[in-house]
Amino acid sequence: MSRALISIPASVSAGEIFEVKVLIAHPMETGFRTGASGRILERDIITDFSCLFENEEVFRAQFSPAIAANPFISFSMRVKKPGTFRFQWRGDHGFEADEERQVELK
């Protein structure tokens, strides 16, 4: 089960700058720590995040083991038409999470 919190305004004016904030639950295990048994815990991180607006990529980030658990990303956006944001996270061990949010024009 993947859990994400996404915060964008429900409606914006055309051309208005607004903030997109996304938070996802993920342990972001670095691969450098040892567990209770003394063995190295296998790396388990999100490696890629991308955001698409109407199927066009508008934001992309590559994650590294140095990024903390439950990674939070925020960026600014501007749209000229209403549409759908798609958020995609991909990571180790086939981790996949996808979320969609609509934005209307005022």
Add this chain to the structure above:
Amino acid sequence: MRAAVSLAMSLAFQLAVSPAVCGDRVPGSGFMGLELQAMQADPSSNPASLWVADGKTLWNTAAGIRQKSCADCHGDAAVSMRGVAARYPSPVKGTVRIISLHQKITECQTFRQRASPSEPENHDGLALETYVGVQSSGMPIEPPHGVAMDRAIATGRRIYFQRQGQLNLSCAQCHDQRAGQHLGGAIIPQAHPTGYPIYRLEWQTVGSLQRRLRGCISGVRAQPPPFDAPSLINLEVYLMYRARGMLLDTPAVRP
């Protein structure tokens, strides 16, 4: 030159006895930078919101042999749980036994739902506790009264001032006498448990007050008591009594 040095020293002295460490009570958030305070204040950037959301789901999910949800008995948490976290730990009705909010939740799971109780620091248990805690956010801490509470407060206070561990330190030596100063890179807060369960950046997860207390106890190289041990409950009672009247800010973010 000597005048400049003495001026600098007197300034440093004045900073060391600023109001924050002179009897005025300051919650942990008061020792944090503006960025962390903003992270806590905005639910969309506060990672504990994930636990709140999970807690809300669990609140409404049937569990155990009886297939009952919390909501089946308690209804809307925003109504029935408002102010509850501000009163815990509390005596069990009609007895002198004092239990934490976590224990209260596990009692409900065991006897009302006939489900297996959440282990300490289990994700679902913390999620429920955080969800219950959020309902009292902004309310003043109001410990109940009574003989049992008075006794627990007295025992808790004794533990708070008791030197322990190989470092031979009491809670009070850091959190009363050196609050606002540094322990390594971290600022020592006044130990008012206003925001538990907290999202602690060092833990990278949500954790309970007892986890925090056990961390401090092993930090002074003493043997931490097991979760829900009477000494931890008594210490919890004393800290809540010490913070009475302060406003809850669950789910808090702490460094």
